Amino acid sequence: MTDKKEKTKDFFLYSLFQLRIWKKIYPGITHFLIFWGVLIQIIGTAINLMQMRLFTPFELPIPRAGGYFFYEWIMDLAGVFIIVGVLMALLRRLVMHPKYMGYKWDDYFAIALLSLMALAGFTTEGMRLVSVSPDWSGYSFIGSYVADLFLAWGVTPDISASLHPFFVLLHVFLGLVFAAALPFTKMRHIIMAPLNIWLRPRRVMGALEKIEDIDEAEILGVGNINEFTTKELISFDACLDCGRCEEVCPATTSGLNYSPRTLIQSLRDDAVNKLIKKNGDGAMELSESMFEEETLWACTTCGACLTRCPIFIRPPERIVDLRRYQILTMGEMPKSVGDTLRNMERQGNPWGMPPQNRMDWAKELDVKELAPGDETDVLFFAGCAAAFDDRNKKVTQSFVKLLEKANVDFGVLGLDEGCCGETARRMGHEYIFQVMAEQNIETFNEVSFKRIVTQCPHCLNTLKNEYPQMGGDFEVIHSSQLLTEISDKLDLAEGKGEGVQGKLTYHDSCYLGRYNNEYEAPRNLLDKASENRVEMKRSGENSFCCGAGGGGMWVETPSDKRINQTRLQDAIDVKADIVATACPYCLTMFEDAVNVKGMAEEMQILDISEVLAKKIEEKEE
Numbered sequence: 001m002t003d004k005k006e007k008t009k010d011f012f013l014y015s016l017f018q019l020r021i022w023k024k025i026y027p028g029i030t031h032f033l034i035f036w037g038v039l040i041q042i043i044g045t046a047i048n049l050m051q052m053r054l055f056t057p058f059e060l061p062i063p064r065a066g067g068y069f070f071y072e073w074i075m076d077l078a079g080v081f082i083i084v085g086v087l088m089a090l091l092r093r094l095v096m097h098p099k100y101m102g103y104k105w106d107d108y109f110a111i112a113l114l115s116l117m118a119l120a121g122f123t124t125e126g127m128r129l130v131s132v133s134p135d136w137s138g139y140s141f142i143g144s145y146v147a148d149l150f151l152a153w154g155v156t157p158d159i160s161a162s163l164h165p166f167f168v169l170l171h172v173f174l175g176l177v178f179a180a181a182l183p184f185t186k187m188r189h190i191i192m193a194p195l196n197i198w199l200r201p202r203r204v205m206g207a208l209e210k211i212e213d214i215d216e217a218e219i220l221g222v223g224n225i226n227e228f229t230t231k232e233l234i235s236f237d238a239c240l241d242c243g244r245c246e247e248v249c250p251a252t253t254s255g256l257n258y259s260p261r262t263l264i265q266s267l268r269d270d271a272v273n274k275l276i277k278k279n280g281d282g283a284m285e286l287s288e289s290m291f292e293e294e295t296l297w298a299c300t301t302c303g304a305c306l307t308r309c310p311i312f313i314r315p316p317e318r319i320v321d322l323r324r325y326q327i328l329t330m331g332e333m334p335k336s337v338g339d340t341l342r343n344m345e346r347q348g349n350p351w352g353m354p355p356q357n358r359m360d361w362a363k364e365l366d367v368k369e370l371a372p373g374d375e376t377d378v379l380f381f382a383g384c385a386a387a388f389d390d391r392n393k394k395v396t397q398s399f400v401k402l403l404e405k406a407n408v409d410f411g412v413l414g415l416d417e418g419c420c421g422e423t424a425r426r427m428g429h430e431y432i433f434q435v436m437a438e439q440n441i442e443t444f445n446e447v448s449f450k451r452i453v454t455q456c457p458h459c460l461n462t463l464k465n466e467y468p469q470m471g472g473d474f475e476v477i478h479s480s481q482l483l484t485e486i487s488d489k490l491d492l493a494e495g496k497g498e499g500v501q502g503k504l505t506y507h508d509s510c511y512l513g514r515y516n517n518e519y520e521a522p523r524n525l526l527d528k529a530s531e532n533r534v535e536m537k538r539s540g541e542n543s544f545c546c547g548a549g550g551g552g553m554w555v556e557t558p559s560d561k562r563i564n565q566t567r568l569q570d571a572i573d574v575k576a577d578i579v580a581t582a583c584p585y586c587l588t589m590f591e592d593a594v595n596v597k598g599m600a601e602e603m604q605i606l607d608i609s610e611v612l613a614k615k616i617e618e619k620e621e
Contacts, residue, residue, distance in 0.1 A: 007198050015194035020310040024244070030088040034114065037081030038190075041121065044075040045175065072140040076125075079142060082118040086111045100243035102261075106185035113181070117174045122146050124167040130160035189240050193311045196238035199231045200312040205303065206465040206515035208320055211430045221324025221428065224284035225270045228321075233275075235313045236268035245305035245315060250545040251298040255561040258298035260305040260315035266290060267318065286322070293334055296322055300563065301426050301550035302510040307541055316550070323428025333427075340554040341429050344436075349419050350554060353388040359414055361386060361393040365400055369414035372446040377409035378482070379449040381463065383456040384419050385584030391591065392584040392607075399455055399479055399609040405616070406486035410453070416443050422462040427551040434470065437462075441472035451475035453482045455609070457511035457583045458549070464516070478512055480521040480582050480608055492528040492615055499615040500606065502577025504530045507567070507590065508543035509583035522582045522608055529615040530578075536570040544570060548585035559596075568593040571603070578604045580611050 013019045018035065022028035089111055093103065126146030129137045137144045150160065182188045201209070211217055219227055228236075245260040246252050252259045266287055274284055289295065301316040326332045327341070343352030359369070361382070370376060380403070386396040403410055421436035444452075452474050454460050464476035483490075506526055512518050519540050526533055538544040547563030557563070568590065571579050581587045590605040606614075 003202060006202065010197050010200075011194060014197050014311070018310065020308070023308065026088070026092065027242075030085050030092065033081040033085030034089070037078045037085060037118070038114065040074060040078035041082065041117070044071065044078065045121075045171075047071070069136055069139040072136065072143070076122075076140050076142040079118045079121055082114055086115050086118075098243070098247075100247040100261075102241035102243060104186070104241070106187070109181070109185055110187050113174065113178055117171070117178060120167065120171045120174055124164065124171050126150055127155075127160045127164040127167055130155060131157045131164055133157065186241060189238060189311075192234065192238035193240065196231075196235050196311050196313065199234060201231075201314070204465045205306055206461040206511070207469065208317060208425060208466065210434075210466075210469045211324070214431055214434055220328035220430070221326070222318075222321040223286060223325040223329060225267070225274050225286055226284045228267075228271075232318075233271050235311075236264055236271055238311055239264045239268060239313055240310065241265060242310070244308040244310070245313075248304040248308050248542070250300060250302060250304065250547065250563045250566065253544075254547075254563045254566045256298040256557070256563075257292065257294040260299070263290065263295075263315050263318060264313055290322060291326060296326065297334060297337065297551070297555045298557075299550050300510070300545050300547055300552045302545035303514040304510070304542075304545065307514055319550075320426065320428055324430055325428075327428040328431065334555065336554050336556050337427055337551060340551070341424060341427060341432065344419060344421075344424050344429075344432055348436075349384040349388055350423050351384060351388040356415065358382075358387045358417060359412075361396050362400070362412070365397060366404075367400060368411040370411040370447045373448075374411065375448040376411040377450050378403075378411075379444070379447065379452045380410050380412050381420075381452050381454040381459055382412060382417065383454055383459045383584070385456055385588070387417075389584065389588065392587065395455065395584065395587065395607040395609055398607070398613040399483075402483060402490060402609060402612060403486075406489035408482070408486060411447075411449075413443060413447070418443070420459045420462045422458045422466075423551055423553070425462070425466070426549070437467055437470040437472065441467060441470055444472060444474065451477060453477050453479055455479040455582075455584065455607070457509040457516065458585065461511045461515050478516070478518060478521070478582070480512075480525060481518065483525055483608070483612065484521040487525060487528060490612065490616060492525075492612065500530055500578050500604070500611055502532065503575060504533045504578040504580055504611070505536050505571055505574055505576040506533065506539075506580045506582075507536070507546065507571070507586055508539055509581070509586050510543065510545050510549055512582055513543055514541060522580070525608055526580055526611060529611050534574045534576065536574055536576075538570055546583075546586040546589040548589045553585055553588070562593070562596075564589040564593040565596065568597065572599075576603065578606055578611075580606055580608055582608050 018028070018031060021031050092098070093101070093107065122142050123146060125140055125143030127150065129140060129143050129147035130150050137147065178187070182191065203209070211220065214220070222228055239261070241261065243261055246262070249258070249260055266289065270286055274282065296319065299316055299319040301319070303316065305315050333341070340350050343350055347353060348355045368376065370379070382396055385392045418440050419436050420440065421433035424432035424436070452463055454463065454476065455478070457478060460476055460478050463474060467474065504526060506522055508519060523533070544567045545563055546567055547557070552563070579590050581590060587605055587607055594600050594603050594605060
C-alpha cells in the first residue's frame with residue numbers, strides 16, 4: 001500500500017470513524033454523537049446560509065422535495081446528537097469523574113458552547129416553522145415540536161417572523177465564537193487530531209527512530225523544544241488530554257512520578273510558551289521537571305499508551321529522545337544505568353559477565369555451533385538473558401531439548417553471538433546499539449539460514465523491526481511461534497509427564513504482544529499442556545507490564561512502587577498457582593516479586609518451554 005493510500009485509510013478509520021475511541025464504549029458513544037452532530041450541523045448550516053445569501057455572492061437552491069425533507073430530518077437528528085453527547089460528557093465529568101481525565105476550563109467551555117449552539121439552532125428552526133408553517137414541517141421533528149411550544153406560549157407568526165432574523169444572527173454568532181475559540185481551547189483537536197493521524201510516522205510501532213550518521217550528528221537526543229520536528233510539535237498540540245494513556249500506564253498506576261499524558265502536555269506547554277508566546281526568542285531548554293530521575297527513568301516503553309491513544313501520539317519515543325540527550329550530550333544518568341551501559345561497552349552484555357561464558361548454558365547439550373559458511377534451517381539467537389542469567393539458562397535448555405525432540409535443524413552462533421543492543425537503545429545510548437547491531441548483522445551474513453528464532457521478545461523486536469534500519473533484513477520469529485509449528489511432533493496430547501499442577505495463567509510480554517501482535521501462539525501451547533488455564537483481568541493488548549522494559553530491568557525503583565508487584569497482584573487475584581511467561585525479563589521480574597512477597601512456595605513462575613517440557617519429560621526417558 002502506498003503511503004498516500006495508507007494515510008487516506010487512516011483518515012477514514014481513525015479521524016472520521018474514530019476506531020480507537022471506541023475501545024472505551026461510553027466515551028466512544030459520547031464522542032461519536034458530538035463529533036458527527038457538529039460535523040453535520042456545520043455542513044447543514046453552511047448549506048442553509050448559502051440559500052439565504054448571507055455570506056456568499058451566490059445562492060444554493062434546494063428544492064422543497066424529498067432531498068430537502070431528508071436534510072431537515074438529518075439536521076434535527078444532528079442537533080439531538082449534540083445535546084445527548086454533551087449531557088453524557090457532563091455526566092461523566094461531574095458524576096462518574098474518572099481520575100485520569102483532564103478537568104480544565106476549556107472542557108466546560110466546549111460543553112456549554114456546543115449546548116448553546118444546538119439549542120439556538122432548534123430555537124431558530126422553531127421560529128422559522130411558526131412564521132411559514134410549511135407542509136413538510138413534520139420532517140423537522142424537533143423544530144416542529146419547538147414551534148408547537150411557541151404557538152402554545154402565544155407566539156404568533158408575525159412575532160416569529162420578526163424575531164427569526166435575530167435568532168439566526170445569534171446562531172451565526174455562536175458559530176463564529178466556536179470558530180474563533182478553536183486555536184485557544186481543546187476544541188482545536190478537531191483540526192489537529194486528524195492532522196497528526198495523517199502525519200504520524202509510518203514505521204512499525206516497535207521501532208525507534210534511528211539517529212543517522214551518529215558519528216557526525218550535531219544533535220544527539222532532544223534538550224531544547226526547538227529541536228523537535230514540526231510533526232512532533234504538531235503531535236503535542238493534538239493531544240486531547242483525555243488521559244487514556246495515563247489510565248493504562250504501569251508507572252503511573254504503581255505510583256511512580258511519571259505520566260505519558262503529563263509528559264506530552266508539558267512538551268506542549270513548552271512549545272506554546274517558548275516558541276509561540278516568545279516567538280522563539282530566549283531560552284529553549286526543556287523544563288527541568290522532565291529530566292527528574294524518577295520521571296525520566298520510570299517509563300518501561302511497554303507500549304500500552306501507544307495502543308490507547310486515539311490519535312497515535314508516541315510518548316515512549318519522546319522519553320527516549322530525552323534519555324539520549326541526558327546520556328549522549330550531558331553524560332548524566334542514574335548510577336545503575338551507567339553501570340549497565342558500561343557493562344555493555346566492556347563485556348558486551350548488560351550483566352557484565354565475561355563474554356567467553358556466553359555458551360556455558362550449552363555445556364551439557366549437543367548444540368551445533370555455526371562457523372562462517374555453515375548452513376542451517378533455523379538460527380537460534382539465544383540472547384544475553386539466556387546466556388548469562390542462571391535462571392534463564394534452564395529455560396534455554398528446555399527450549400533446546402524441545403527443538404531436538406522435534407528434529408529441528410538449528411544452530412547457534414556460539415561466542416560470535418553478540419548482544420542485540422536493545423537495552424542500550426531504550427536507555428538512550430544509540431551509539432552502543434548501532435555498533436552492536438552492525439557487528440551482529442555482519443556475523444549473520446557469514447552463515448546461511450532461513451530464519452532466526454529467539455526466546456526473548458526484546459531481541460525479537462530489535463532483530464525484526466529495528467535491524468532493517470541498519471541494513472539487516474531477516475525473518476525473525478519467537479520461540480512460541482516455532483513451538484506452535486512443531487507442536488504435533490512433540491506429542492503434547494499423549495505426553496506422560498505429570499505436567500504442571502494447579503491453576504495456570506499466562507502473562508503477555510509487552511514486546512511480544514503489543515509490539516509484535518502475538519497473543520495466540522503462547523495460549524495455544526499452554527492449552528495443550530494444561531487443562532486449567534485462566535486469564536488475568538488485564539491480558540492480551542490490555543496486559544500490564546512486568547516493569548523490566550525500557551531498561552527498567554536495571555533501574556532502581558522504590559520498593560513500594562515496583563511495577564512487578566502490581567502485576568503479581570493480578571495473578572494472585574485469579575488464584576493462579578503457576579504464572580507462565582514468554583520472556584526472560586518477565587520471568588525474572590515475576591520471580592523477584594514472588595520472592596519479595598514470600599510466595600515462592602505457593603506460586604511457580606515458568607517459561608512456556610518449561611511448561612511443555614514438564615508435559616513430555618517422562619515420555620522422553
